[in-house]
Amino acid sequence: MVYERDFDRCRGEFSVDRIGTWEFTVEAWTDRFGSWRSDLERRGGGETHVDLLEGALLIEEASRRAKGEDRAGLKDAARVLREEAVPVADRTRRALSAELEKLVQRYLPPADLTRAPAVMKLWVDRPEAGFGAWYEMFPRSQSTVPGKHGTFEDAARRLAELKELGFDVIYLPPIHPIGRTHRKGKNHSLVAGPDDPGSPWAIGNEHGGHTAVEPQLGTLEDFERFVRRARELGMEVALDYALQCSPDHPWVKEHPEWFSIRPDGSIKYAENPPKKYQDIYPLNFWCQDYPALWRACKEILEFWIARGVKIFRVDNPHTKPFAFWEWLIGEMRREHPEVIFLSEAFTRPARMKALAKLGFHQSYTYFTWRNTAPELREYLTELTRTDMVEYFRPNFFTNTPDILHAYLQQGGRPAFRVRLVLAATLSPVYGIYSGFELCENTPFAPGSEEYLNSEKYEIKVRDWNAPGNIKEDIAIVNRIRREHRALQRLDNLTFCHSENDQILCYHKHAPGDDLLIAVNLDPHRVQETMVHVPLEALELSEEEPFEVEDLLTGERYGWRGRRNYVRLDPERQVAHIFLVHRASDPAGEGGGRVP
Template identity: 25%
Template sequence: MIRSLALSAALALAPVAASAQDAVWQPAPYSTIHHPAWSRQMVLYQINTRQFTPEGTFAAAEAQLPRLKALGVDVLWLMPIHPIGAMNRKGTLGSPYSVRDYYDVNPEFGTKADFRHFVNAAHAQGFKVILDWVANHTAWDNRLVTQHPDWYEKDWQGHFRPTPWADWSDIVDLDWTKPGVREHVGKAMEMWVRDYGVDGFRADVAGYVPIDFWERERARLEAIKPVFMLAEWKTPELTRKAFDAVYAWDWHDTMKKIAHGEADATALYGYYGENESAWPREAMRLTYVENHDSNAWEGTMAENFGPALPAVIALSFTGEGLPMIYNGGEACNAKRLEFFEKDPIAWNQAPGCTQGRLFHDLIAFRRANPALANGQWGGRMSQVNTDRPAQIFAWIRKANGNTVVGLFNLSDKPVTATLADAHAAGTYREFGSSARVTLRAGESVALPAWGYRLLSSEGR
């Protein structure tokens, strides 16, 4: 026994075998998401089918595809296409987010055949199509309420209830502890991908649904075809196995504060610092200027950003982030579109509008500069220091031999700033003019109120 103990001690002190020494611990991947290749340079365009055209149908939206192609967008996000509940409906037509049947389409928009035709036509013109998906809740008159009442959450009296603490009286919450809920909702998602060719989903209030459902469902969808998943949520864990992209709510809110003089350019440091340190390198964050919610409940782009709007748009398209256009933005839509009524966009309401040209040119600029690609394909934003940090938000991005410099005056006063070092030194071409520009340490740069400059490697 003593001899055995001595032998064990000797073995414990012996040198570790070479093979064991070489077995260095490796962390698990921070993200296992494989973004579809077509998402590398994607620009989203959100379609509110009801308001997008006077007719408010899939067929009428399909007729607009060539115009959207010319604009340069390539992924179309359709707000929910499903039948809308009548019970406890808000307004005349109700909310598209009150889903009566996950397996059917809203007759207001057309038929399943019309939707399939829209998707096929979009694919033929080079677009991808993602659907808005409402998994957290259904309409009160969804057949599941009567067929499977145990699939729903209840209040303290045992009654069906809407999402707590929200003014969503037209819906009732599903109970995600029930396996049947997961199966029913997941199978519906798979049907739209498998049978209609849908290319992914934007998930409404994604964080209200268990993350393991999204992770499992992502894998099941990927077994059918590569998909893109966008979460309406705000934390990074959803981008590790389930979603390609998550909302950049903080970015949007910070830009509004800056535009209204409630914060200066340094207010963005917190957002971009967190983006670099707390999120998977592969994750994309939706730096939206406007969407259906902000337009209906916060205000139009002009209301939210005023004269800062062109700079805000330019930053959303060139800084780290996934850019998007909400329908009507290219026509300077100046009204809050009704949410529960028919209220079509007036496409000719802003004579002299140049916003469409700005979107078009920024998309072309993104495509010409690999540093501006989405997710892990693009270059990380690195701060460029000046002596006017409260006004000038400056950065540089590099990838695949390409460099882009952004200089943004996020204030209502003209500014002349000095580059503090040689971080952005180089020779570039100016966005909008192709003029040749050389930057050096100590160089002075002048920008008008809310002005911006985008510089890219020569030849880009």
């Protein structure tokens, strides 16, 4: 516990060593001996025999609780303070000794102990909830033969490469049997051809529902082998948890009461105007028999947890009752505290925050739509400098199967490199959807954020080594993230002033690890600026020279003072990730690397 005199408050911390719920409270009492000792010091030689007797009484009280050598030492100190034959100055020196203070504090009981009325609770997650690089891929698109449906075995063959690229989590969209009724065709067509695979989010057919796998992907045993292979490589598999059904899902026949029945007797399908999803039936979470429905939803999680899945990306949680999530996450915390939930909720801020407070470990964000320096500064300040940092963990996805932002459509390869660096260095958790590494950026139509020939409705076989890919960039950035603690926290971001708003600059700090990051937000033109270095935070003077090492290229630059020059050409290098080296650093190293 540290006393902050300027604020007249105490500040404390404690370490945790396991996941789960921790409880803590605050106790306080008057430091009787410390108060007496402080008063004695202030007298500056004006202390009297009576003043020392007051201290002797406190020491004697402490001695009655001590044993052995400690008790003898305390009794001797009290005797000395009472001894009038000993000069007051000598007795005062004994009274003010640090060793005596430690002994008294150890045994002197508090006389006015008080405790905060509330017992606070703290939920502790495993480290993977707060740091990781995600890669989203459709296993059905992992074949190397155009038009051929991929399998779990095909997907497993890509895992080694994804590990080399530095990813920690492999996220799969729904892997379940896909409905046939009102199946969507290419580009969300209402009419599907005989070979169209349909949307994976239209879950369920005659082969089963949420606890079955699409037969063309393989068997449950094949999936379990895929999970084991990922684990062998040091990665985890995340599954989509989409609580909705196709018209062919077994639940439609077995439990029609779990759905919303319209006045004409038909089941209500999903809509997000102007879009209509006739191939998907939402569940009615407040149906008459909702406890049975909720238990069935929990059983889905338990089924996949038993097969090695510990991370779930939850589809549209904001469209389900918050009471349901509060119950379900509470059950998971009690029975499976290692499970992580990512909230895919692009909705109003209050609802996104509420889901985080209910227990979602991570959340999708508005990062996709924050592209200018003012937008990024404002949004990241909210995420990292307000109370949101205490409960809301952003997962910065650069793109999704649903979202191809105009910045990527119009900015070409440099734009993809820009968004990679921003996502990976502004948030400790980030992700990309496959095709990002190939800079896929053709929209369905002008002004649309949908992909042309969207993978949601067809199989896409890609050449993963196609010219123009940014795989090397991804591998380098992910390596830097793993090696530098400053990039593994959310609450350590400070923006630096840049004299040109086309170059965003920020500082990430961890003990012994200071990174200055500059990113050219203009994917079309060379930009240059004078960056204002936060000398105070770096403990540098205006006159002190220092060196910055670009971790992306290995180049080093000598800098001095607050204003320093940066020039970034998007066709060559869109960003600098500088490690600061001070002259005082051991052997000239910036430190901070993770062993």
